[in-house]
Amino acid sequence: MSKKMVFPTKKELAEAMATYTATLSAKFCKERGCFTVVLSGGDLISWLSKLLEPKYHESIEWSKWHIFWVDDRVVPWDHKDSNYKLAMDGFLSKVPIPTGNIYAIDQSCAGIGDAKGAALLYEECIKRLVNQNIIRAYKSSGFPQFDLQLLGMGPDGHMASLFPGHYHINEKASLVTYITDSPKLPPKRITFTLPVINCASYNLMAVCDEAQADAVAEVFNDNYNLPATWLTAAEEAICRFRRLRNGTVNLTCSSSSSASRFESLSVSSIGSGSIRRLADSRRKVPAVRSMATTAAEIGKDEKKRVEIFELEENLAIDLAKFTADLSDKFCKERGAFTVVVSGGSLIKSLRKLVEPPYVDSIDWSRWHFFWVDERVVPKNHDDSNYKLAYDCFLSKVPIPPGNVYAINESLSAEAAADDYETCLKHLVKTGTLRVSESTGFPKFDLMLLGMGPDGHVASLFPGHGLCNESKKWVTFITDSPKPPSxxxxxxxxxxxxxxxxxxxxxxxxxAEAVQAALKKTGSVPAGSVSAEDELVWFLDKPASSKL
Ligand SMILES: O=C(O)[C@H](O)[C@@H](O)[C@H](O)[C@H](O)COP(=O)(O)O
Structure with missing residues (x-):
């Protein structure tokens, strides 16, 4: 399903929005006895005042409406920046929606600027209303499914308080999150996360100002750096806009007929129709000559190769080709590519993948992205492996946010490990992740690992009991010798x-740890790494100097 609507004037746009809202109100009030409506801030409220005209006002069953905000600023209710105040003054105070059906940001948290507390309380409120059946739950996932969400878009392509280049776009562990460094003032805000936004039955985005013309064009040219490009809906997503600058926005708005990307908290289905593919615009990838010499005799293991590169630059070129070839193979064979990364210097060595030709040729929509290990710190913390990957890699390629599996760092290390394992198990169930026939453990398509100077891989350190874990898929450590703990x-x-x-x-x-691992001159965790099909060591000259 794909819908766009262009209107010659603001007046006609407002009229169409009012009719649409009133029609959905009638439908939901009849079908389920209530109508859950999510508002944003900005211009939207002035459109809604159209509903105050008698032909709408008198027919709408206001007592069945329940009002929410897709985002709000963490300021007192009577502050001029408050989205709650904006809606109250311009619309809500003029219609007989019961006060108890208006779910504003928590007043005391907002009053003292406690963004985290406000987000938590708003999430709790939503969960409670899902339990009470006032908000529906989306299929098996249990995600809240609002009936109608009315959204705007900023000139930079942000929607709700999801801003371009900000890691929040990948947040899946919570329903409501918060931001304290919003590029648009005020800095503290709470916002629905993308899975929640995209689970709404009907998403209506209204755009009217000349200032948004470029962003609208980018969104409809599939620029995934703009959060608004990711908008879908369970039933229908419509972008309604006034005809802006001549010709600039004669565009289409794509949406999905299902929110299957987000069917479960941190899980997406393969090949969801909601993801616009880059395949059509694929460019042929020229062959990149391998600049490696192969150390043939090491280990004499036919599944193991050691590639040594004169320069790290050559290693990066070859690693990109290696990864892109596997991506092509698995995307063709199974419609998905499961990739795991470590933290550390590895991420920098992946830099060629986010440059031409690969950035254009890889079918990023089929990638599923995981971490072999993660530090239990906030996602915007300098120690976060997520942040590292986001800054250098994920923010540069259109992997669907629903396919990026970050840990829930609000939990303890132990609970976060359990949670991640549960997520992997769910992905096995949905077929996104394969299982090894010989071991029964998950079989990722590609794991990209670094190694520490002590020979550790992932967070499996020399001499630590975790190296012997034989049952769990994901485990935790609270005494890591490499900080954070x-x-x-x-x-x-x-x-x-x-x-x-x-x-x-x-x-x-x-070099010494490499020697210990490959020549077995010592015992280091990296020496225990193997793969079912192929293990390749990518070494630069200095790292291989003791072989
Ligand atoms: O979170 C981590 O600490 C990493 O995932 C870790 O396993 C990393 O891969 C190695 O420590 C190598 O890091 P360097 O390449 O930066 O030495």
């Missing part, structure tokens, strides 16, 4: 059940 990590059985593993190691400081 609290982490989650995949276990060896999971790492070694992968189809392909690349161990990427650079620098002379790691």
């Amino acid at each position: 609290d982490r989650i990590t995949f276990t060896f059985p999971v790492i070694n059940s992968s189809a392909h593993v690349a161990l990427v190691v650079c620098g002379s400081g790691k």
Whole structure:
């Protein structure tokens, strides 16, 4: 389903929005005895005042309306920046919606600027209303499914308080999140997360100002850096806009007929129709000559290769081709590509993938992105592996946010590990993640790992009991010798059940650990890494100097 609507004037746009809202109100009030409506701030409220005209006002069953905000600013209710105040003054105070049906940001948190507290309380409120059946729950996922969401878009392409380049676009662990560094003032806000926004039955985005013309054009040219590009809905997403600058926005608005990307809290289905594919615009990838010499004799293991590169630059080029080839293979064979990364210097070595030709040729919509280990710190913390990957990689490629599986760092390390394991199990159930026939552990298509100077991989450190974990898929550590102390990590059985593993190691400081792992001159965790189909060590000259 794909819908766009262009109107010659603001007046006609407002009229169409009012009719649409009134029609949905009648439908939901009849079908389920209530109508859940989500508002944003901005111009929207002035459109809604159309509903105050008698032909709408008199026919709408206001007593059945329940009002929510997709985002609000963490300021007192009577503050000029408050979305609650805006809606109250311009609309809500003029219609007989019961006060108890208006769900505003918590007044005391907002009053003292406690963004985190306000987000938590708003989430709790929504969960309670789902339990009471006032808000529907989306299929099996239990995500709240609002009946109608009325959204605006900023000139930078933000919607709700999801801003371009901000990691919040990938937030899936919560329903409501918060931001304290909003590029648009005021800085503190709470916002629905993308899965919640996209679960709404009907999403209506209204755009009217010249200032938004460029962003509208970008959104409809599939620029995934703009949060508004990700908008879908369970039933219908419509973008209504006034004809802006001549010709600039003669565009279409795509939406999905299902919110299956977000059917479960951190899970998406493969190949959802909601993701616009880049396949059509694919460019042919020129062959990149391998600049490696192969150390043939090491380990004499036919599944193991060691590639040594004169320069790290050459290693990065070859690693990109290796990854892109596997991506092509798995996307063709199974319609999905499950990729796991570590933190550390590996991420920098992946830089060629986010440059031409690969950035254009890879079918990013089929990627599913995981972490082999993660530090239990906030996602915007400098120690976060998520932040590292987001800043250098994820923010540059259109992997659907629903396919990026970050940990829930609001939990303890132990609970976060359990939660991540549950997420993997769900993905196995849905077929996104394969299982190894020989081990019964999940079989990722590609694992891209770094190694520490002490020979650790993931957060499996030399001499630590976790290296012997044989049952769990994901475990945790609270005494990591490399700070920060609290982490989650995949276990060896999971790492070694992968189809392909690349161990990427650079620098002379790691030469001894490389030697220990490959020549068995010592015992280091990296020496225990294997793969079901292929393990490739990518080394630069200095790292290989002791082989
Ligand atoms: O969270 C982590 O600490 C990493 O995932 C870790 O496993 C990393 O891959 C190695 O420590 C190598 O890091 P460097 O490449 O930066 O040395």
